[in-house]
Amino acid sequence: MTPPVFAHGSLRLYLLALLDEQPRHGYELIQALSERFGGTYSPSAGTIYPRLSKLEEEGLVTKSTDGRKTVYEITDAGRSELEARRHELDAIEDEVTDSVRRLADGVRAEVNDAMRSLRAELASAAREAKRAASTTSASAAAAGGTGSTPGAESNRAVHEADMVLNEFRQQLRTDLRTHAHRGVVGPESITLLKARLAQVRADVLATLSEG
Template structure:
């Protein structure tokens, strides 16, 4: 996500909060933040490691090498910092709750836009297919050779199928996917399929 989820200085303090629970290496810290945001925000290495280096420089955390990994752990000075800033740590948790809801709303809006675009494109394709059928009967072709409109229609279905699957996975990760959303998706696709069949049915 491009929108900031931490105010200035909050990421540094949140890393201290995570390390207060247990020592962690950098990837574990990134994963812990991703899970806290239900997958809607994933910090980059460029976001995490410079802050860890500054925390170590300030004596708030220590680092040690375990195998091929660098593990970070909070120091007594770091715990004292958390105690002194307890009000701020509580505000960070409230800020994260607000950010998770906002990011989940953004994902739902993206899913609705994808559905609307799919409906619009399929409607346009249905009109093209209907015009092609009215203008002339298709020339004989090999059984495995698809017509231009058919190929384009298949590409549309594949493209929006991928987008819908990505939107569903994102909504599920955000915890905003429920039976009602799936039912709405099913009903929308059923309507599109019926419309396509009605528009392209040969007259008897």
């Protein structure tokens, strides 16, 4: 589970900072938080609205109705508290940047594990093919035939597959590092990556079984 982005009391401060930029309704605040932290943090309505109500009770924000939406706006008292704690916002940004970097490292680790597992499966299949080829060659020699060498073909295929996997890993690692610096690597990337790699592995193993 991803650790919470905000320490106790920090979310209310960040909500004030967002409202200081412009008045927003609750959903806009949720979207702004998700975008600001590259998808690593997307709070629920049950997290945001109670804090907005508390800020309203303390006189730090006001709310008004715009059609079917409730719009929140920071008050002078809210701006005063925000200015008094401005230094805390910088610390929050640094912590979230570190969180995004750790997430990107986790994605890279998942890729490396998946690549190692797939290479191991291919190598195991190559060894089986080599043993089968040895048996076939021995039988062919006993019968006076020349026999074929499917083991050599399997070894070449495994070598080529290894090159493809290494190239993929290097390219994806570069992409992840680039996007991590921009703060746009989120948990959904890990979920998608694991699902696609698992499917690729299953498809490759299916072809090996057919052989």
